[in-house]
Amino acid sequence: MKRRLLLVAAVIVTTGATATLIWAHATNAKKAAPAPTMMRSENLVAGAGRVEPESENIKLGSELNGKLQHIYVKEGDTIHRGQVLAELDNADYRAQVESAEADVMQKRAELRKVINGARWQERREASSSVAEAEAVMNHARLEKERYRKLYDAGVVSREEADNYAKECDVAEAHYQELSHHRDLVDASGREEDQAMARASLQLAQAKLDEARAMLEKTYIRSPIDGVVLRKHHREGESVSDSASAPDPIFTVGDTSSLRVRVDVDEADVSKLALGQPAYVTAEAYGNKRFTGHVVQIGQELGRKNVRTDEPTERVDMKILETLIALDNGQDLPVGLRVNAYIEGAAE
Numbered sequence: 001m002k003r004r005l006l007l008v009a010a011v012i013v014t015t016g017a018t019a020t021l022i023w024a025h026a027t028n029a030k031k032a033a034p035a036p037t038m039m040r041s042e043n044l045v046a047g048a049g050r051v052e053p054e055s056e057n058i059k060l061g062s063e064l065n066g067k068l069q070h071i072y073v074k075e076g077d078t079i080h081r082g083q084v085l086a087e088l089d090n091a092d093y094r095a096q097v098e099s100a101e102a103d104v105m106q107k108r109a110e111l112r113k114v115i116n117g118a119r120w121q122e123r124r125e126a127s128s129s130v131a132e133a134e135a136v137m138n139h140a141r142l143e144k145e146r147y148r149k150l151y152d153a154g155v156v157s158r159e160e161a162d163n164y165a166k167e168c169d170v171a172e173a174h175y176q177e178l179s180h181h182r183d184l185v186d187a188s189g190r191e192e193d194q195a196m197a198r199a200s201l202q203l204a205q206a207k208l209d210e211a212r213a214m215l216e217k218t219y220i221r222s223p224i225d226g227v228v229l230r231k232h233h234r235e236g237e238s239v240s241d242s243a244s245a246p247d248p249i250f251t252v253g254d255t256s257s258l259r260v261r262v263d264v265d266e267a268d269v270s271k272l273a274l275g276q277p278a279y280v281t282a283e284a285y286g287n288k289r290f291t292g293h294v295v296q297i298g299q300e301l302g303r304k305n306v307r308t309d310e311p312t313e314r315v316d317m318k319i320l321e322t323l324i325a326l327d328n329g330q331d332l333p334v335g336l337r338v339n340a341y342i343e344g345a346a347e
Helices: 002-032 091-116 120-152 158-186 191-216 266-271
Strands: 044-053 058-060 066-071 084-088 219-221 226-231 250-253 258-265 277-281 290-297 319-326 337-343
Touching (some): 258 337
Antiparallel strands (some): 044 258, 058 250, 066 084, 226 250, 290 319
């Protein structure tokens, strides 16, 4: 009986010792594992970062409230500067442009009329009327003179002589009136009339330019050569003026070159310098390194931009944004969270 008790006690002691050794080994291994997001050494600065296009992510919105009539691209499409990516419903803006164009044409015609004066048919008609009035006036003068002589000879009465004298006066007045009208038809427009016509044309042209500018705002164009990274709306959906409240339609970027925006701990900022070699790693790519170099160092400390989701992560630390340009041919998805390492930094 005593032998059996001793055997059980020995088994219990052995099992406890084994468990203690296993727990101690696991604890030491966990403590020895390096943090995935932040490493410090004399020649290495590390921090969490995120991949972005060289142009950064550009969010394209509309300057007008409206409904998306057409969307011409999809995510992943290659785009070019000035390319129309989407179009708002713009029938009313087109009508305004057509109305303004018609008004400009009318104002131009009015200006030409003021400058050029009457048509040649009107000029010829006025000249013919003056010639006719002149002939009538000359005939009236002859009759007036003839009846004055007959009155002096006592052949006709004074009344008859006076009647012909009045007819001559009327003919002369009519001739003068038509002559002034001909001069007015032949003359070009007055300077003040031309100035008013020009001002009216300029106002109409300004309204046309405004209508065309409003119509142009219904087209969403790409500001760069790049790729559509994300499409936020579909055809038929309403969008709002992004100047008052952000409402992007697309996110685009130039992915021909990539860079990584890194959060560097404030304790390591003295180790940074432009041109330092660097590399990044990502969990999805295992131990593969994507090389590059530092191209920009921030000028102001701020809050962390990239979170690692680690339970022990410090969220109250100050960081300095640093940009690493990846070497050509490095292909990583935009927005991928990575660990960045800057080499060769000196204390």
